Amino acid sequence: MNENYDTDQMWITMGPQHPFSHGLWTLRVKADGEIITDAEPEIGYLHRGWEKECENRTYAKIIPMADRLCYSASMTWSHVYCKVVEEALDIEVPERARYLRVIADEICRIQSHLMWLAAVGTDLGNLTVFLWALREREFFLDLNVRLCGQRLTTNYPRIGGVRNDMPYYFERDCMRCVERFEKAIWEIIKLTDESSTFVGRLKGIGYLKAKDVANWGITGPAMRGCGVDYDVRRDDPYDAYEDLEFEVPVLNKDNPMGGDAYSRYMVRIEEMFQSCEMIRQSFNKLKTIPKESPTRIKVPRCIPAGTHCAKIEDPRGESIMYLVSDGTEKPYRLKVRSPVFVNVSASRHMVKGVRIADIPAIMAMIDMCLGETDR
């Protein structure tokens, strides 16, 4: 093809309502036949003034709002919010609540990753993966119901602890669910990892070098799949994570090409196993803490003036909340750093040179969640 003429290239607007975009966003791609030469993500369709709305609410009322940042990671988002307020108050969470938070977070991580796996299934055209992954996810949502009475918007963490202690037999139910999951995930892996068609769709596309990852600020499984060995849970531990032993899956550490879509997939699958391990260890540790000990402490209504920052490891990356308090009962400013917002900025780099058919595969590995991206 003659590159002097631009007539053989066309801009295709994929979105805002497009099967590959899980939510409202647009990826404009410039295609030369099937090859993509340029791309441009457009977000903002779901902006609802979340941060501004928080300025008109008391600190306690923001917790259920934080749930709504991402439908499949509600636990971690309300967690990071509680954490930043606790940091502002300079209080320590009771020991029992620390473990309960870890358990809740890891349940959330597993169900979020299963939601992602389901989305990968639809994006690559295999509905069996979609339905099987959602089937497994239901068990973890049931655990959410047992723990907090809600499937998705859990509203479980509180400033200074958690809302309630775990119900009777929760440990038994949780361990049953985890053990079942560790067997059942292999059934799904038979359809994905052991299928050369599936692997062939993911391998060799959407490369990101470790240096670019650092420059863009990409976090989460996308970062660890590209060889950057960093996990907030291990390197800057919060709550009970420092007492747990777990591995952080990192792939392509010495690969100069960086990681492709397949490595991001592998990291997420491995993370689910690690989460199961963490849940198991947390329950073992919980046994040593007396049942009568508190899960929550009383906190003052007003927060002393100052600026504070907290970060935790979200299923999608590193989520940060930045709080400016002015001594009243409402925050002066609450800033959210969403991992997907940052990760999606690299989409242009990732999709350049691949084919149109690769776009869903690459974008599925970002695990888009527009609620937190647009806020």
Next chain:
Amino acid sequence: MGYCSILEWIFFRPWDSIKESGYCPYSDYNLPYMIGLRLSEIILGFIGWLINIFVPSWSPENSFLLSPALLNGTAVVLEVVIIFAVGFIINLTMIWEERKILGRTMDRRATMIGPLGYFQCLGDGLKTFCKENIAPRAIDKKVYWWALSLVIGSSVLIACMVPLSDRWYIVNYDAGLMVIFGLFALAPFLILSAGWAQNNKYSLIGGMRAAELMISYEVPMLIMLATTCLMAETYTIGGIVKAQFDTVWYIVPQCLGFFVFLVAAIAESERVPFDLSEAEAELVEGWQTEYAGMKWGLIMLGDYFRGYTACAFIVILYLGGWMLPGLGCTPVPELVFIGKVCLVFAIFAIARGAYPRVRTDQILNIGWKVLMPLALVNLAFVIVLKTVGWF
């Protein structure tokens, strides 16, 4: 003669006497034609009986209404309708079968309307039928409608040309195979035009993909066809089936060919591992994007007709057609054939449940670098078999 009973018009005549009338287009016994003839006798006789009530002086024996020419002409029309209706019912059964298999594969309930969920397709058909007929303003109107009609029409035509047995066919001449595959090969051109006519980038890309996919899988498929014709030493479908009854099913000597033909058939009927021309995730249904409502429903139906044709050809070329080893033609060869087709279609359905969609370049690689050499190896093997004299 006056008044005649309607029952008097329903009578049995042996095939030879039908042939002797000089208007019958078939030389061999043809079941749908016979049914059509009976039905036309009933219908025309009923009309004659009605006329007789009001005009008693009218004599049915001498009128054109009951002449062998008109009876045979009506019989041919009715035969076409019967063959289409049976093909349609087979199609609905296959859709139902696929949905059931997919439902079990995906651990969910499948269709639920009617007995065993069989009427779900009818409900879907009714739904698409009730939709508003929308066409975008900026389309190329002529091509848009003609390409659509021809895609559906050619699919239905080839499906109806597939014989269900040696007594259930619409045409049975020497080049029957060639004609069916010639019509099969029309689709890429029509789909490309349809994709272009919609004035939509997604459908344009979908049309291009369909063309490149179908053309590259046409070649191994035709090589396989030639191989089987070489083995059976005939171009007629009946001859191929009979040759398999005389020796063994061709899946035994040509298991490689069966595999190649199976993959190519899935690709040719644009089903899931190879459905990249209507890839839902990236192309929003590809070349069908702007065909909404009933048009889309008909395209889907046409797709299943193509899938049925592909399955039927696997059965004819490799699985002994309507004959069973040792039994030959059972009393109901049509049902044997349909059963085999449904079994082959189960493979299609399971493949749809198990595999993700393959990428464009990967599909072309599979077509040209894997299936083509395998097809040629199979051809060489068959030539050796023929030379040695085992078949």
